[in-house]
Amino acid sequence: MMLWEPTREAALARLAEFVPRAGRAYAGTRNVDRGPLDRSNVSALSPYIRRRMITEEEVVRAVLQKHSFAAAEKFVQEVAWRTYWKGWLEMRPDMLVRFDTERKALKAALADDSNLNRRWQKAIEGRTGIDCFDAWVGELVTYGWLHNHARMWFASIWIFTLGLPWQLGADFFYKHLLDADPASNTFSWRWVAGLHTRGKHYVARAENIDRNTQGRFAPYGLLNETAEPLPEDAPPPLAVKPRYDPPQLDGRVALLLTEEDLHPESLGINAEIAGIAVLPSATVSASESPAASFSKAALQDAAQRAAAHFNAPAEIVDPAQLAAWAKALGVRQLVTGAVPVGQIAWQLRDLPPALAEQGVALVQLQRDWDRKLWPLATAGFFKLKTKLPGIAMEYASDQPSPQSQQISLPLGLS
Numbered sequence: 086m087m088l089w090e091p092t093r094e095a096a097l098a099r100l101a102e103f104v105p106r107a108g109r110a111y112a113g114t115r116n117v118d119r120g121p122l123d124r125s126n127v128s129a130l131s132p133y134i135r136r137r138m139i140t141e142e143e144v145v146r147a148v149l150q151k152h153s154f155a156a157a158e159k160f161v162q163e164v165a166w167r168t169y170w171k172g173w174l175e176m177r178p179d180m181l182v183r184f185d186t187e188r189k190a191l192k193a194a195l196a197d198d199s200n201l202n203r204r205w206q207k208a209i210e211g212r213t214g215i216d217c218f219d220a221w222v223g224e225l226v227t228y229g230w231l232h233n234h235a236r237m238w239f240a241s242i243w244i245f246t247l248g249l250p251w252q253l254g255a256d257f258f259y260k261h262l263l264d265a266d267p268a269s270n271t272f273s274w275r276w277v278a279g280l281h282t283r284g285k286h287y288v289a290r291a292e293n294i295d296r297n298t299q300g301r302f303a304p305y306g307l308l309n310e311t312a313e314p315l316p317e318d319a320p321p322p323l324a325v326k327p328r329y330d331p332p333q334l335d336g337r338v339a340l341l342l343t344e345e346d347l348h349p350e351s352l353g354i355n356a357e358i359a360g361i362a363v364l365p366s367a368t369v370s371a372s373e374s375p376a377a378s379f380s381k382a383a384l385q386d387a388a389q390r391a392a393a394h395f396n397a398p399a400e401i402v403d404p405a406q407l408a409a410w411a412k413a414l415g416v417r418q419l420v421t422g423a424v425p426v427g428q429i430a431w432q433l434r435d436l437p438p439a440l441a442e443q444g445v446a447l448v449q450l451q452r453d454w455d456r457k458l459w460p461l462a463t464a465g466f467f468k469l470k471t472k473l474p475g476i477a478m479e480y481a482s483d484q485p486s487p488q489s490q491q492i493s494l495p496l497g498l499s
């Protein structure tokens with residue numbers, strides 16, 4: 086059952102409806118999980134923002150045009166958490182590789198470890214006997230979404246009460262969430278486990294759940310509330326820094342649409358578009374899950390909008406055919422919204438050399454918001470938080486977004 090219509094129009098309607106409540110009302114009530122059919126105290130925009138059907142800049146601008154920064158600070162900070170996790174991953178791409186390797190090894194181990202398998206099955210089928218947890222499993226599978234506080238409680242119970250590996254929990258979330266995001270999901274699970282901020286973990290407490298679910302759940306005596314953080318698992322040192330170049334587009338280019346950025350109209354492309362290639366991620370192509378269906382419909386919505394906006398034909402193009410497709414159009418540049426570290430970037434890894442053979446370059450346009458904020462994710466959130474008011478207020482005026490910037494290959498990392 087999908088509560089989110091996969092169109093930009095629906096995203097804009099949801100944003101307009103939420104904006105009046107994005108100030109102190111949000112700050113005061115956002116931690117309350119009222120259940121799946123009442124999301125009026127939070128924006129519930131994440132499936133849209135995740136794919137940039139609406140952008141962070143747009144959301145922040147709409148909110149700051151209605152509220153002072155002081156009133157909307159909490160909301161803007163939450164949007165910035167998403168940016169922080171993405172920036173963190175951009176500078177430590179190996180962390181996703183490490184997670185993926187561990188996740189796969191644990192999934193393989195399920196075949197041999199019957200004890201782990203039994204406990205894992207109980208958890209993912211919502212048969213643990215902890216009623217809140219079992220209900221959240223049902224909610225996640227049915228709607229593809231959980232309130233932020235429920236995600237924190239869920240992850241904490243998974244790790245500290247059920248004693249299951251966090252990587253399997255992150256895998257379960259990633260499979261079902263409509264907003265599944267490699268950075269926010271992986272690092273939020275690590276944060277709950279105490280692996281992000283050394284020695285600091287998130288312990289779900291029955292009293293907190295009782296109060297913030299307004300008495301819907303009261304798991305007194307069922308949770309491990311004295312757990313210690315997981316043993317340290319240090320991140321690799323900063324490996325790469327994002328590199329930015331000024332935009333340099335030919336007069337005529339081709340456009341590549343991926344689930345990482347479904348609003349090409351605001352990428353600042355001032356060139357004729359000869360054709361639009363739509364590239365679904367491998368998961369989306371292979372799955373019939375609600376999240377995959379959402380992505381497919383969202384891609385279609387974006388393709389239709391882009392075709393009308395740029396007056397160019399849009400078609401699904403197999404990644405292996407992209408270079409030949411671009412060459413046949415007679416362009417020298419294939420332009421796309423920046424593809425951050427993650428599955429689609431992995432899918433596109435071989436594309437630049439294949440394109441180069443055809444005399445075509447992949448140009449990734451990085452959004453202004455990311456360009457300013459990602460480099461601040463070198464350590465804890467504090468550094469980014471300190472700079473946030475100044476940067477966010479640049480978006481409060483009626484001015485259109487500053488232009489995106491071109492970033493160099495491969496995939497924006499040097």
Ligand SMILES: Cc1cc2nc3c(=O)[nH]c(=O)nc-3n(C[C@H](O)[C@H](O)[C@H](O)COP(=O)(O)OP(=O)(O)OC[C@H]3O[C@@H](n4cnc5c(N)ncnc54)[C@H](O)[C@@H]3O)c2cc1C
Nearest residue numbers: 127128129130131163164167233236264265266269270273
């Ligand atoms: C274990 C765990 C896993 C998570 N996995 C994901 C994920 O895969 N994808 C995802 O988008 N978010 C994830 N989050 C973050 C957060 O729970 C969701 O973004 C949020 O619940 C979305 O609800 P909303 O749109 O109503 O947010 P609001 O409270 O209305 O906030 C506005 C926007 O800010 C961003 N945001 C808010 N809180 C966070 C946060 N804590 N971290 C990062 N961004 C945030 C989202 O884009 C959100 O739409 C996870 C959190 C936890 C604890």
